[in-house]
Amino acid sequence: MKFIVSASSLLKHLQQISGVINANTVLPILEDFLFDIDGKKLNIIATDLETVMRVQMDVESKENGKVCIPAKILIDSLKNIADQPLSFNIDKNYAVEITSDNGKYKVMGENPDNFPKEPVADDTNTFTMSSTALVTAINNTLFAVSSDDLRPAMTGVFFELKKEALQFVATDAHRLVRYKRTDVTCPKTDSFIVPKKPLNLLKNALPNNEDELSISYNSNHLFVTHGSTQLVCRLIDARFPDYKVVIPTDNPYKLVVNKQDFQNALRRVSVFSNKSTNQVALNISGSELQLAAQDVDFSFEGNERMNCQYDGEDLQIAFNAKFLIEMLGVADSAEVKVELSTPTKAGIIKPTEQGDNEDVLMLVMPLMLNN
């Protein structure tokens, strides 16, 4: 088998999907890309058994065929080769010979029949959405996903499909983000949980533009297709916690602050908090918000005060500053509204202005102060 391909174009395509490949794999063949030529089209596939990514590019070739090529050595070599046509020669023992203007390189490939088969897309439901909508949704939720393997349901983003909207929910049991798109029409009311890794890969591989994505799912897998690029991943087989009941609906006190000022103040003050808890206490009274952090072990202390609009009773409430900073980073408006009730109940953070077709709600649980 023989084909000719542009070095830079090949590298670009490989880098789109190389994130799938884990550094330490159980099966040696999972360190390979599968090259599959079918009528002048080269399909390149990478998998870690949970996620499969596939890209397609044009090549010059006379025959169809398949081979597995070790990923790391291929990418390392392509990074150092100037853009030029490369010719690949594969013999019947799957030895790969790459010829460039500078010389010849040889690497041992593997039998493509041993490469794991892709999941079949049967019995699927399909809908479409814009690439930017999915990328934004991932950016808005992924940071709140839990890394606690003991609770698998929370290690992914919950996709909640409705006829007139698509909701993305992520939580680590201490905070929760719900991002809603109303410009997506789903075939039926349904839901599934997508693990963190494929979402990270999608975020990096998808363009932040209006390109249309086709999204299909069945009971086990999610299929995302963008042109000739495709990602298939296994869904998390667990029940997402009933998050709706924990979202307070009657938080009476509203605090409105400048987002940038609040975020900067938290960043400065939290430097002086304990590094494990990042505990920052907020003292809110009238139009003043005080932030206080300390680490008694080292006698560190940080205090700041800033202006705010607040219509509730005086309140002292403590939060993990890291959570607040990350959440404020997602809020896409000049001001944010924080809805509070008691020092032990969840606070709700919302941007004061929301984009068309989108709705963000963030929720964070306080730290229990001794009264």
Next chain:
Amino acid sequence: MLYHQERHITHLDLDTFFVSVECLRNPALLGKPVLIGGSGDRGVVASCSYEARKFGIHSAMPMKIARRLCSHAIIVRGDMEAYSKYSRLVTNIIQDTVPLFEKSSIDEFYVDLTGMDKFFGCQLFSGELKKKIYKESGLPISFGLASNKLISKVATNEVKPNGQIEIPFGNEKIYLAPLSIAKLPGVGKQTALLLFKMGVETVKVLSEIPIEMMQNLLGKSGTDLWRKANGIDETPVVPFHEQKSISTENTFQQDTIDIHFLNSELVRMTEKIAFELRQQNKLTGCITVKLRYSNFETFTRQLTIPYTNADHIILKTAKELFAKLYERRMLIRLIGIRFTNLIPGNYQISLFDDTQESINLYQAIDSVKKRFGEDLLIRATGARKV
């Protein structure tokens, strides 16, 4: 470095601390032989009054023997909580008065007064501190002022009770020379016996032994001892540090195999120190359970957990650890529980595991405990049978 210049270090030691606290709480005890410690046969004397010492009683002596020596002694079961409270009170007074101090135990402090002699006079300053502590806490305290920690500690022990002394710079060796080697900190029963057998009884003799010989005799601790005998001690006064762990353990009146009783004790002890943890606004990241069988074989097992101070998580972990630890069908003498990896902070409430009711309940329980005493409201599992 500061070490090369003359230092002024005061060692402060509260006289018969536990007894003094008990006398404050109950003046009827004043002037009587008082023993602090468990009253059962297995208890030991944690502290005793000077009146009791006349009978030959000393701390760490089994209670049974102490009672034989002085049958009319008053035995008070210790109250660590009260002692900690008074210790903190004294710590606060010292903290407010001096620039640098080290709390080396519940009733001992080292204060570094180097550089203050020019302005205040260290002897005068220490004397005033002693008076201030007595005035504000009611507890008698002794101090020794010297050029290093070792001499100041030895000197304090010599002038107790209610004494004060200054060993001027340069007189360290002369001061130590006539003392018995047993008075040097770090010389235990075994070492003392060994040296006595060799005819070494006073510090003077010890200090004249060549250092190489001490090295051969006792290794590293031999050279340390030699340096001590020569009045050399360069250890700095380390600033006061928060405790790194909270723990409690319980030796039973009788070895037991009663699993319900053991579980109940575990719950009671865990609940007690978890409350203490919350009162100190701390979180623990590691829980250790300790178990000693009747043959004194001791085992521990620990688990690292996400930082918490919530009863339901800590109790669950402690019970699991105990279940894993207790694998022999053998009588148990002691169980203990310890929290380490302590960091300052408060409990992060969980969205799904905690309900508003449980949070309110926890807060209510803690406020009742704070107001009326921590033993008043406990889990039924942890309650002792009457």
